[in-house]
Amino acid sequence: MANEETPLLSVRDLQTHFYTDEGLVRAVDGVSFDIHRGKTLGIVGESGCGKSVTARSLMRIIDPPGRIIGGSILLRQERNDGSGQIDEIEIAELSDTGQDIRNIRGEVIGLVFQEPMTSFSPVHTIGNQIVEAIQLHRSMDDRQARERAVELLTMVGVSRPEERLDELPFQMSGGLRQRAMIAMALACEPDLLIADEPTTALDVTTQSQILELMQDLQEQTGMAIMLITHNLGVIAEMADDVVVMYLGQVVEKGTVDEIFYAPKHPYTKALLRSIPNIYQPSRVELPTITGSIPHPYNRPSGCPFHPRCPDYMPGTCDVDQPQTVTSKTGQEVRCFLYTEGAVRVDGSGNSEKEERQWSHTS
Amino acid sequence: MLGYIIRRAMFSLVTIFLVSILSFAIIQLPPGDYVDSYIAQLQATGTPVSEAEAENLRARYGLDEPFVVQYGLWMRQVLRGNLGTSMQWQRPVREVIGDRLALTVVVSLAALVFTWMIALPIGIFSAVRQYSIADYIATTIGFMGLAVPNFLFALVIMYIGWSVFGLNVGGLFSAEYELQGWSFGKFVNLLTHLPVPAIVLGTAATAQGIRVLRNNLLDELRKPYVVTARAKGLSETRLILKYPVRVALNPLASTIGYMLPFIVSGSVIVSIVLSLPTVGPVLLTSLVSQDMFLAGAIVLLLGVMTIIGTFLSDMILLLIDPRIRMEE
Numbered sequence A: 001m002a003n004e005e006t007p008l009l010s011v012r013d014l015q016t017h018f019y020t021d022e023g024l025v026r027a028v029d030g031v032s033f034d035i036h037r038g039k040t041l042g043i044v045g046e047s048g049c050g051k052s053v054t055a056r057s058l059m060r061i062i063d064p065p066g067r068i069i070g071g072s073i074l075l076r077q078e079r080n081d082g083s084g085q086i087d088e089i090e091i092a093e094l095s096d097t098g099q100d101i102r103n104i105r106g107e108v109i110g111l112v113f114q115e116p117m118t119s120f121s122p123v124h125t126i127g128n129q130i131v132e133a134i135q136l137h138r139s140m141d142d143r144q145a146r147e148r149a150v151e152l153l154t155m156v157g158v159s160r161p162e163e164r165l166d167e168l169p170f171q172m173s174g175g176l177r178q179r180a181m182i183a184m185a186l187a188c189e190p191d192l193l194i195a196d197e198p199t200t201a202l203d204v205t206t207q208s209q210i211l212e213l214m215q216d217l218q219e220q221t222g223m224a225i226m227l228i229t230h231n232l233g234v235i236a237e238m239a240d241d242v243v244v245m246y247l248g249q250v251v252e253k254g255t256v257d258e259i260f261y262a263p264k265h266p267y268t269k270a271l272l273r274s275i276p277n278i279y280q281p282s283r284v285e286l287p288t289i290t291g292s293i294p295h296p297y298n299r300p301s302g303c304p305f306h307p308r309c310p311d312y313m314p315g316t317c318d319v320d321q322p323q324t325v326t327s328k329t330g331q332e333v334r335c336f337l338y339t340e341g342a343v344r345v346d347g348s349g350n351s352e353k354e355e356r357q358w359s360h361t362s
Numbered sequence B: 001m002l003g004y005i006i007r008r009a010m011f012s013l014v015t016i017f018l019v020s021i022l023s024f025a026i027i028q029l030p031p032g033d034y035v036d037s038y039i040a041q042l043q044a045t046g047t048p049v050s051e052a053e054a055e056n057l058r059a060r061y062g063l064d065e066p067f068v069v070q071y072g073l074w075m076r077q078v079l080r081g082n083l084g085t086s087m088q089w090q091r092p093v094r095e096v097i098g099d100r101l102a103l104t105v106v107v108s109l110a111a112l113v114f115t116w117m118i119a120l121p122i123g124i125f126s127a128v129r130q131y132s133i134a135d136y137i138a139t140t141i142g143f144m145g146l147a148v149p150n151f152l153f154a155l156v157i158m159y160i161g162w163s164v165f166g167l168n169v170g171g172l173f174s175a176e177y178e179l180q181g182w183s184f185g186k187f188v189n190l191l192t193h194l195p196v197p198a199i200v201l202g203t204a205a206t207a208q209g210i211r212v213l214r215n216n217l218l219d220e221l222r223k224p225y226v227v228t229a230r231a232k233g234l235s236e237t238r239l240i241l242k243y244p245v246r247v248a249l250n251p252l253a254s255t256i257g258y259m260l261p262f263i264v265s266g267s268v269i270v271s272i273v274l275s276l277p278t279v280g281p282v283l284l285t286s287l288v289s290q291d292m293f294l295a296g297a298i299v300l301l302l303g304v305m306t307i308i309g310t311f312l313s314d315m316i317l318l319l320i321d322p323r324i325r326m327e328e
């Protein structure tokens, strides 16, 4: 993650927990990462590992009984008086219904998510909903806002935009709706677009069109993208930096090349092994990660991955939580295999030499 | 859209036809006919009735003819606006129930207005503040409203009105207007009498409405489009009123039609307790005495009112749900 520029957004030790009747769910439990202008951060992990909750925490739209209970979300914005001064806003400390966070939603951070069927209100026209997004942050009258909406739909490649504006969501296909959704998220030219599995519900062709569209738009506007997916193929195609999450924690973080060519964490390696490979003989079954995701109410002790980990070291991994260590290049991993002083029981995995490149961070 | 209206209208007409058969049949169901109970009544008071007299009575009212013919005779009269003669009151049915029917509609509409004035804000509030103390209170009161029988509630309100406020509750008019023709004064007098029956009759429906709206809204509040709207930067109040409430109201609009007869049928005992000049009590006595034409006319008119109500709520749905409008 060798990016010298000050990040647009810095998340540090974010903790978002749900206080449900059945128990406490640590959906996000100490997550840290940076998002840079013009770059795409990919977030990957199995279902339930806290990707969506992380994303929603950034916009403070966590549903009750969820709450951010710790950590910081620092947003850096250039003051628009031309002074070049950078203002820092601590999003984690804003009121989640106040004017301050509402000025950020839609204006600084835009959101696109999975369900193109249900992400629009079924009883309002697409135009009504896009125009609303524009007028919330721009002082435009109805006619100007409508023109802007046409412009946006054209930008995301919707044909006959004028007519589309007067249509209801059910009259459009999934791909079109997702384009309209992106148009709406981009209505006020946000600095960051959060796309939470934007293509999961779409067929493969539409999927790649939408991803391409997002890349084009990023080039045009210089916005940052936070892309959430469980599809490593999508990550490889889109991301500059990657965060791998497991049970609410970041287990590995690095550039896309580091993650794909030099993965460190046993979980990342397992994820990579489960990608289909065209060179594999078709009879061979895909290796899946052994075991199932633990139930959110019973988190394993020690390293949360230890019940499924092929490199599990009894007496260490199930007792203590590994700390995050950072390599010289900035790649981060949270695993006892890379922690100095860790007791290695078997000889597999990394050589002594490699281990010494890693040092503690707190 | 035109197709939708025509379909609903056709559907309504067919249903009206079925209701007319049904209402006539229901009246025919009990063993014996009006003449039997008339004779029994006369004999009970010590006046013997001869066979010939009985036959005479039967022929006069067409009671000897087969069902289809009796139905035909009745319908022909009904279509001419003649609802027949009430045997019990010895007056045309229209005179017996004319004013009462109008007042029934007025009281029902007042109950409906009361219902929605209360149910809307409370339902929305309790969904949005789910599990808050206010929500628990609203939900509890709602269940009590459902559980307490209307007539008991009517008695309680009457008692409170009389003992605490010194009001003479009951009826729809003060004594001085009761027998007068319509005037502005009488109208105002009616308005001042409406709240008590509207509250009593609307309470069960209000409780029901709160529950349905709360549940609908809780479902809607979890839908992704609410998150989308929030993520645009919309304020919470505007967001909730514009999106989930709007969607949650759609299924309720279609229940308005059913609420009218629900209120009317639920109102019989309450009307007696509150001595309301509505059709409820008349329906009850006409059924007891098997006054066929009167009971048949009331059942038919209530049925038709229901169907018209349903048709109107379909039209309301057409107005508020653009999905139906754009379907064709």
Ligand SMILES: Nc1ncnc2c1ncn2[C@@H]1O[C@H](COP(=O)(O)OP(=O)(O)OP(=O)(O)O)[C@@H](O)[C@H]1O
Residues within 6 Å of the ligand: A018, A020, A025, A026, A027, A045, A046, A047, A048, A049, A050, A051, A052, A053, A054, A063, A064, A065, A066, A230, A296
């Ligand atoms: N409203 C909620 N109430 C209780 N628990 C919740 C709620 N929303 C999320 N969680 C819990 O938080 C955890 C993380 O959920 P999250 O939706 O972030 O997963 P995810 O990584 O986005 O998964 P997916 O890939 O399936 O979208 C899960 O264990 C989930 O059960």
Ligand code: SF4
Residues within 6 Å of the ligand: A265, A266, A267, A303, A304, A305, A306, A307, A309, A310, A311, A312, A313, A317, A322, A334, A335, A336, A337
């Ligand atoms: S800490 Fe231990 S259990 Fe956890 S991933 Fe590393 S080796 Fe596996």
Ligand SMILES: [Mg+2]
Residues within 6 Å of the ligand: A051, A052, A053, A196
């Ligand atoms: Mg998710």
